[in-house]
Amino acid sequence: MAKDIQPAQAEQARQEEYSALVRTVLISHFDPREPLAFVHTYGCQGNVADSERIKGMLGEMGYGFTDNIGDADLVLYNTCAIREHAEDRVFGNVGALKNLKKAKPSLKIALCGCMMQQQHVAQRIQKSYPFVDLVFGTHVIHRLPELMYRTLCGGSRVFEIPSEDGKIVENVPVRRDSDFKAWLPIMYGCNNFCSYCIVPYVRGRERSRDPEIIIKEAEELAAQGYKEITLLGQNVNSYGKGLDCDINFAKLLRRLNDIDGDFQIRFMTSHPKDCTFELLDAMAECGKAAKHLHLPVQSGNDRVLKEMNRHYDREKYLELIHYAREKMPDLSITSDIIVGFPGETYEEFCDTLSLVEEVEYTSLFTFIYSPREGTKAAKMPDPVTREEKGAWFKELCQLQESIAGRRTAAMKGKVYRVLCESISDKGMLSGRTEGNVIIEFPGSPDNIGKFVNVKVTEPRTWMLFGEEVK
Numbered sequence: 001m002a003k004d005i006q007p008a009q010a011e012q013a014r015q016e017e018y019s020a021l022v023r024t025v026l027i028s029h030f031d032p033r034e035p036l037a038f039v040h041t042y043g044c045q046g047n048v049a050d051s052e053r054i055k056g057m058l059g060e061m062g063y064g065f066t067d068n069i070g071d072a073d074l075v076l077y078n079t080c081a082i083r084e085h086a087e088d089r090v091f092g093n094v095g096a097l098k099n100l101k102k103a104k105p106s107l108k109i110a111l112c113g114c115m116m117q118q119q120h121v122a123q124r125i126q127k128s129y130p131f132v133d134l135v136f137g138t139h140v141i142h143r144l145p146e147l148m149y150r151t152l153c154g155g156s157r158v159f160e161i162p163s164e165d166g167k168i169v170e171n172v173p174v175r176r177d178s179d180f181k182a183w184l185p186i187m188y189g190c191n192n193f194c195s196y197c198i199v200p201y202v203r204g205r206e207r208s209r210d211p212e213i214i215i216k217e218a219e220e221l222a223a224q225g226y227k228e229i230t231l232l233g234q235n236v237n238s239y240g241k242g243l244d245c246d247i248n249f250a251k252l253l254r255r256l257n258d259i260d261g262d263f264q265i266r267f268m269t270s271h272p273k274d275c276t277f278e279l280l281d282a283m284a285e286c287g288k289a290a291k292h293l294h295l296p297v298q299s300g301n302d303r304v305l306k307e308m309n310r311h312y313d314r315e316k317y318l319e320l321i322h323y324a325r326e327k328m329p330d331l332s333i334t335s336d337i338i339v340g341f342p343g344e345t346y347e348e349f350c351d352t353l354s355l356v357e358e359v360e361y362t363s364l365f366t367f368i369y370s371p372r373e374g375t376k377a378a379k380m381p382d383p384v385t386r387e388e389k390g391a392w393f394k395e396l397c398q399l400q401e402s403i404a405g406r407r408t409a410a411m412k413g414k415v416y417r418v419l420c421e422s423i424s425d426k427g428m429l430s431g432r433t434e435g436n437v438i439i440e441f442p443g444s445p446d447n448i449g450k451f452v453n454v455k456v457t458e459p460r461t462w463m464l465f466g467e468e469v470k
C-alpha cells in the first residue's frame, strides 16, 4: 500500500497547484463577481457522494453555487448509465443546453459520471454535441482542477476518459449537501459482473478505502454533529478484500459503532452472496446501526439468478432473511427487482412474486430490464415483449402495494424514533423511521436535523402520518 500513497500525495499536490491557477483565472474573468456553478446529479448515492467532492473542488477553485441554471457560468452534469431511460434523460437535458450556450457563449459545460465512461457515449458527445466543453470519466474526478484549467485556458474541448481503475486519492475537499446527513464512501467499483449490469465496466474493479481513514472521517462527522452516516459501496459486504489489515464489513461496522455521538449508521448496497451471519450479528448488536437492510434479490427464480450471475439461490437468500429477522424482529427489509430479464418466463417471474410475498418487504425498487451495451445479458435472446413485461411489472407493483399497506397499517399507534429532514409550507415535518419509512407530522423547523419520537396516527400505503411525543 505504501507504494501507492506517495504518488497519490504527489498527485494531490499537483491538483492543489492547478486549483490555485484556476482561482486566479476565474478572478481575472469575473472579478468583482463570483462565478457560479450549477451541478446536477443523476443516479445513485455514489454519484451524489462524487458530486459532493466535485463541488468541494469547485468551491476551492473559487466557484459559488446556484440552483438556477440561467445564472450559471459552469453547468456540470454527473450522469448515470444504469438503464437506458437514465441515459435518454441526460441526452435530452444536454441537448437543451445548446440554446443556453448560444445566449451566453462564455458558459462552460461539463459532463462526467458513469455514462461518460462509455466510449460510445463520449464519441456521440464529441460528434453531436459540440457545445460541450469538458467530458471526464469516473477515474479522474480528483483531477478536476487540472481539467478545469485546460478547459478554461486550453482553447479546445477536453475529453479525459482513461479506462484504468482509479487509485483512491484521499483528502479531496468535500462540500456536503446536508449538515446532518452524510454519505461516506467506503469502497469504489464492483467485481461482480452481474450479467445485466454496466457498473463494473464504468466504475472499474472493487477497491476499499483504508479503514483508519474511514473511521477518522466518521469521527469528524460525529464531532460536527451529523446525525446519520450512510456507508456507500456497490457491494459493502465485500469491504476490506485486498487490504492488508484484519478488517471486513462487520468489523468496520463495529468500529464505527464505537465512535462517540448520537448518530445512526446506514449502509448500502449489500450483495446477498457476501452477506454473512457475522454481519447480521454485528448489525443486531450495534446500537447505532439502523435496523434497515437493503438486500437486492433481483429475482426469486434460481435459473434466472444463475443467468444473472448472482452467485446465490432463493434458498440461501431466504436463509439470510430468516436469520436477520430472528436476530432483529423489527427489521425493515427492502430490495431491488428486475422484471423481464432476457429469457425469463412468466412462470419464473411468478417465483419472484412468491418470494416477495414470503419476505414481506417494506418497499421495493422495481425495474424493467434494460439492455446495456457491452454486458453479457445484452446478447441474450429476449423474446418477451415490452407490453408483457409491463403487465408483469404492474402485477409486482400491485402485490408490493398490498404488502406495504399491510405493513404500514401494523405500525399504527406505535412510536418511532425519526430523524427530521425537512418542513413543508404547511408546517408538516418530514423524516424517516429507522426502517426508512417516510413519516410526516406537525412540528417546529427547529427540529430539522434532530431525532424526535413520533407516534403513528394515520398510516398510508407508502408513508405515515403521526404526532410528536415528548
Ligand code: 5AD
Pocket: 082, 083, 196, 197, 198, 296, 298, 336, 337, 338, 367, 368, 369, 370, 371, 372
Ligand atoms: N436493467 C434494469 N435494471 C437494472 N439494474 C441494474 N442494471 C439494470 C438493467 N440493465 C437495477 C438492479 C440494481 C439497481 C441499482 O438497478 O436492480 O440493483
Ligand code: SF4
Pocket: 190, 191, 192, 193, 194, 197, 198, 199, 200, 234, 235, 271
Ligand atoms: Fe451491478 Fe451486480 Fe455490481 Fe450491483 S453487484 S453494481 S448489480 S454488477
